[in-house]
Amino acid sequence: MKTIKLLPPALALAGALAIAGCSGGETDAGTPVGHHSSGAASPAATPSGRAQTFAQADVMFAQGMIPHHRQALEMSALAGEQASDPEVKRLAAAIERTQDPEIATMSGWLTAWGKPVPGGSSDGGHAGHGGSGHGDMDGAGGMMSEEDMRRLRAAEGAAFDRLFLEQMIEHHRGAVTMAEKEIRDGRYGPAVALAKVIVKSQSAEIATMERMLAG
Numbered sequence: 001m002k003t004i005k006l007l008p009p010a011l012a013l014a015g016a017l018a019i020a021g022c023s024g025g026e027t028d029a030g031t032p033v034g035h036h037s038s039g040a041a042s043p044a045a046t047p048s049g050r051a052q053t054f055a056q057a058d059v060m061f062a063q064g065m066i067p068h069h070r071q072a073l074e075m076s077a078l079a080g081e082q083a084s085d086p087e088v089k090r091l092a093a094a095i096e097r098t099q100d101p102e103i104a105t106m107s108g109w110l111t112a113w114g115k116p117v118p119g120g121s122s123d124g125g126h127a128g129h130g131g132s133g134h135g136d137m138d139g140a141g142g143m144m145s146e147e148d149m150r151r152l153r154a155a156e157g158a159a160f161d162r163l164f165l166e167q168m169i170e171h172h173r174g175a176v177t178m179a180e181k182e183i184r185d186g187r188y189g190p191a192v193a194l195a196k197v198i199v200k201s202q203s204a205e206i207a208t209m210e211r212m213l214a215g
Helices: 009-020 056-084 086-114 145-155 157-185 191-215
Strands: 042-045 051-053
Touching: 009 145, 042 157, 056 086, 056 191, 086 157, 086 191, 145 157, 157 191
Parallel strands: none
Antiparallel strands: 042 051
């Protein structure tokens, strides 16, 4: 497998926060925000006192991406224990360092908006997010089915490395599709900024993983 060229681990998240700062900052988690009807843009108070709006698309993006990221973290934790290729281990560690803070960020948005934060399990629905339908996957934004996860947990060595890369490529493709929808339909600046970072960073990781498989 070929050597991975990864960006510094915090770069993707830092980029999102930098862009978000230009648009007025994140919602103040301590500011109560009422529930609003589906599809309607709603004002969200920021620490500076300026109002930003969020739409149902922003809520769906955060509620869908949080469990999606959690499953990526579960897969990456398995790679830390079971992968034989050090480059696969490095890639998995980079995914963990990037996506764990993003979960915290999106959870903070939902709390500030008065919307439910998805539970801790990565098993669960991605309502409204279509998947690629490849292999045994459940078709929800590239999410792995329980059978996919069982196969990954049971694999070892080079077989694990290949299966991890194949599954994570499809997982990333689902995330890119979800993020592109947020870019089109979202209204909350920091969420749209994070979606752009996800598209750029995970597309690059997909290309890296495809080269690794080909190699």
